[in-house]
Amino acid sequence: MAPIEGSAPSIGSSMNEGQKATGGDITVYPTKSEVTPSSDILQSTQEAELATETDTQEDVFNRILKANTDTTQHLREGDIVMTKSRSAIDCSDRSCFWPQSSDGIVRVPYVFSPDYDEAQIRWISEAMAEFEILTCIDFVNRTTESDYLNIKSGKGCWSQYGKTGGGQIVSVMKQGCMWKGVIQHELNHALGFLHEQGRSDRDSYVKIMWEYINSGNKGNFKKSDNSNNLGLQYDYSSVMHYGTNAFSNTPGKATIIPIPDASIPVGQRYGLSNLDVAKINKLYNCNRCSTILDSPSGSLSSDNYASKYSGNATCFCLIRIPSKRVSLQFDAFSLKSSTDCKTEYVKIYDGVSQSSEVLLDKTCGTKSPPTVTASGRTILVEFVRGGTGAATGFKISYTSGRSKPRKNGRESDVNNIKSKVF
16 A cells, blocks of 8 residues: 655654664664563453454454343444434534544543453553554543543443534443454444445445345435445445344345355454545544555565655554464565664564554664564554665565465465555
């Protein structure tokens, strides 16, 4: 993906204890190929279950419907509390958007219910962290703000459309909603997003099987007459999409079938998709360079690899594989050398945010860094570039689990390779 150009934020360059420079061609910082789970990354039972074969067959929206079975809240489309007759995505005066500060950041204040324990708060915070690294949305602890999210363990998983004013509730029930994709789904409603299959153009992409939907549930499949689709394509894998069997009255019968190719997977299991991120960034006018890689293996490179590149930018790539541990290997590396790698560098984190444990600190020069292996299935790559230069950039390949033996400098036995370009 080509980067969205922008000024690189100020990044501290002080060296941590144990860092060292080795030669003039590269500055290499401590690297851990084997690490224990970081204290700020929740290794929850939910995450462990999510990696099992049976669990990964259940999409986000199906989890939501199960959690909402006994709710007393009146919900539209399974998880939306309707307090007003509009959604933020159709809000012409932007009063239902969260305001953007002069620095380009959209700060959304929130409070947590005291009912949550430390592990549950960390899990919700990690779901928020993906918004913060990939978009300009920043969830911040409320101080005195009059409009904020009141995140509490109500009966079920539900939210409202956009900013409604005051302390609006986002219900994330402790038993049944503590999944990253579910939390992000409800937060996305609060940012002003509809269910994907409710778009005005949905009939060009999916067929609704009305015969398998009871009359009382048919309203949950109503499409918008004139939704603002932001000029972006339909996203079958959106975290906001119903699953194939949502509201089905017949076990095993689908209520949503992709067209023209019925084999396209529908629904999301793990979190925000690239198009979810693109829609947030466009709706909120974010200037952000970011991408997600979620296939079991693939590759990542800086833009215009093997040629001169220009412009200052900070880019992030979140690699989020379905299971096991993610391992990175540098296939090529050439970034401009500077003292403490101030000008440009690659930095790698063991998790989803810059507060996660650092696996590879700021690295530049021409010597390829060693293989990096995360403690889990997510890893964050930060790339800061410092303008026009003769350096060629970098190429990284990643795999699930431990790295396999390489032949002629290439990964062997790697299937379903996908690649991204910053």
